[in-house]
Amino acid sequence: MAILVYVEHDNSELKADTLKTVAAAQAIGGDIDLLVAGHNCQAVVDAAATVSGVNKVLVADNAAYEHQLAENVSALVLELAGDYEHILSTALSVGKNFMPRVAALLDVAQVSDIIGVESADTFVRPIYAGNAIATVQSLDTKKVITVRATAFDAVATDGSAEVVALSNATDAGISAHVSDELTESERPDLGAASVVISGGRGMQNGDNFKLLEGIADKLGAAIGASRAAVDAGFVPNDMQVGQTGKIVAPDLYIAVGISGAIQHLAGMKDSKIIVAINKDPEAPIFQVADYGLVADLFDTLPELESKL
Amino acid sequence: MKVLVPIKRVIDYNVKVRVKPDNSDVDLTNVKMAINPFCEIAVEEAVRLKEAGTATEIVAVSIGDKKCQEQLRTALALGADRAIQIETEETLDSLNIAKLLQKIVDEEQPGLVILGKQSIDSDNNQTGQMLAALTGMAQGTFASEVKVDGDKVNVTREVDGGLQTVALNLPAIVTTDLRLNEPRYAKLPDIMKAKRKPLDVKAAGDFGIDLSPRATLLKVAPPAERSAGVVVESVDELVEKLKNEAKVIS
Incomplete structure (x- = not known):
């Protein structure tokens, strides 16, 4: 065979x-x-x-x-x-x-x-x-x-x-490449990173994703997002983690302001260690998190960055 | 230009999936069903092409038992002009679905076929590509933008590192990704009107295709449960645990 x-x-x-x-x-x-x-x-x-x-x-x-x-x-x-x-x-x-x-x-x-x-x-x-x-x-x-x-x-x-x-050179002649618009990033690829930090609707807007950057830099992490954050226009779709986005399984996954919809969990629940930071103690993300922190992310993220 | 939109009836995306106790399959008894979300985006895109004057007629097609007529009526309410149901009681493989759709493409000669990139039940992500192969057409999968330009269509695709734009000869196949558009809600008068739009029923067995299954479903099990861990009180405690207990940061 x-x-x-x-x-x-x-x-x-x-x-x-x-x-x-x-x-x-x-x-x-x-x-x-x-x-x-x-x-x-x-x-x-x-x-x-x-x-x-x-x-x-x-x-x-x-x-x-x-x-x-x-x-x-x-x-x-x-x-x-x-x-x-x-x-x-x-x-x-x-x-x-x-x-x-x-x-x-x-x-x-x-x-x-x-x-x-x-x-x-x-x-x-x-x-x-x-x-x-x-x-x-x-x-x-x-x-x-x-x-x-x-x-x-x-x-x-x-x-x-x-x-x-091989000498094969088949061009079907029915399609052509026009352009690529690739996201420039110094960070590791989402699919390959050993640490991923993702933001959800709780980030409130695209600018606030900057709060994740300092932490990502310190941990060598890739930055992801939930579908809710993508749908709300905070960040581009290639950052989406979930059933309809990328499936990741890093050593450490940090979910920030993500409630934990089924479709998001489908994309990250095989991660080794999951950390959830969310101010809603009832958020379903806590049911899959190894470590949960019930807190306002706008207080937590700067503190976390300073302590890493 | 005629646009063909194949759609699928699936479990509503808000419903929690349960596996049957005998592990034979997922239990769909008395479960709310709906049009597959990616298929709904496909219908919306076709309607927008018609509103823009690019498309002249939209034909929705679905393969399944009589109940999938509900989803075809939804497509008609959203703006499709007519519908075709290919009736079968069997759950068919993607390849057999693609072969049936190929027959409809032969009959209808659409300029563009728009499908959802995947259904949220079988999660196969293959019917559109298979239909493209069988019809010899070019494909623009995971589309976030579709622009028809003369005898070509430019499709911007969601790829791993960002976006890729390809130019395809028409007729072509497009499969939809999430950001292509935001589907509208059907208005009540349109729902009423949809009831009078034509819906043809054809029997899957009449197409002369061998529809025997290509795979056997041996078992369906629930996924391994992940149990909740601990709630930490502070950032300090979190960092300490990640360093010393989980050992995932240094």
Whole structure:
């Protein structure tokens, strides 16, 4: 059995979550190949070759794949699919975008967002925003799977896999990249940070998120937000933690002025330690917090910053 | 331009989900159901395109038993012109849903198909992409802005690090993210009017598609409970606990 794992990257950096997706592949069992599809992405290829337990790194370095458009990448993966029984990708924005396209082209279902591997055809995945956990057995011969990285531990990077250059260059010609508008930040990526501090509706406005910045700087934390804060226009959507935003599981998650709606809990309840700061002692967030502090955040945050 | 909007009937997002005692599935008996929130955003976007003069007709389609006609009526009240129900008693996989929708796309020849990015029950996030693959169309998933421009549509997408804009040839598939728009409430006269708008019913079995399931649901369990911890009295105590008890800061 062979497994193809799609590498998430931005042409310059391999996303660390890929290492966790490789761990899911190892749990399935079989020869693991990685696929790097991009353009001028040698640094990613170098990093991919060091991923432990990998047989080959397939590299499709071509302008057609520069922005990893779903139409082109799915065609590429389809061209390679014959050699693999399992095709895996991390459930990040690139994988979520093109993988169902691969599945449909192969005429198979996709098992989305798995958090556990029971066997080569049976997987565990959250449904209803994580309020129920389903165990599903795929009946298709080929399995197309996206992996929730937070549920797996990263593999080591002490390998030296063979790198194989591919000549594939399919451009479907029906879509084009126009522009990227990426949030500039000195802080770690939300998905990769070991500490996350998030603000909710209790922050009252976008300016008050500055109160989180000093603490984030001291802890090396990423800053997140609840959907309520995003909906209220305080902060952009890429900061959203929750069912409809990012799923995070850092060592320390600090929820500030967040009541703890089901949809927010779905995005952070696998964090190792959860701290809740909220002035409402009845807020549901306290039911999942390891440490709760019932206090006004406008008093608490400056004090916390000074004492860290 | 005709816009096709597939929608799904799901558990209302405010309802707390319960797993059946025999762990066979989630218990939906006597539970309030609603149009999937992302599908509602899709309907709203189609209505806005029509109000802007870009769309000429909006067709809503849903696949399910007779009860999903309620959600189709909701879509009609919000501004869809007519509706199609593909009737089935089975819960179908996303791939089979996409195959049925492909048949509707073949019949209706829409210029744009707008779907929710995922349903809040199965959380699969795949039907739109699958429909795009089956129809050979380009896709703009997780859209926060949709601008039709001649024979192309520019879609701004919510991606991990921020936003990405792509230009797609029409016809194309768009899936909605939360910030695309804020759906309106249906007005009473519109709800009354919706009752008289056309709603065609077609049988899923009449499309000549093998709809057999692609996966078996073996078990559904409640998630592991996380128990509440302690309430600390002060910032000092919090910092002390994080340092010495949890050991997550130094």
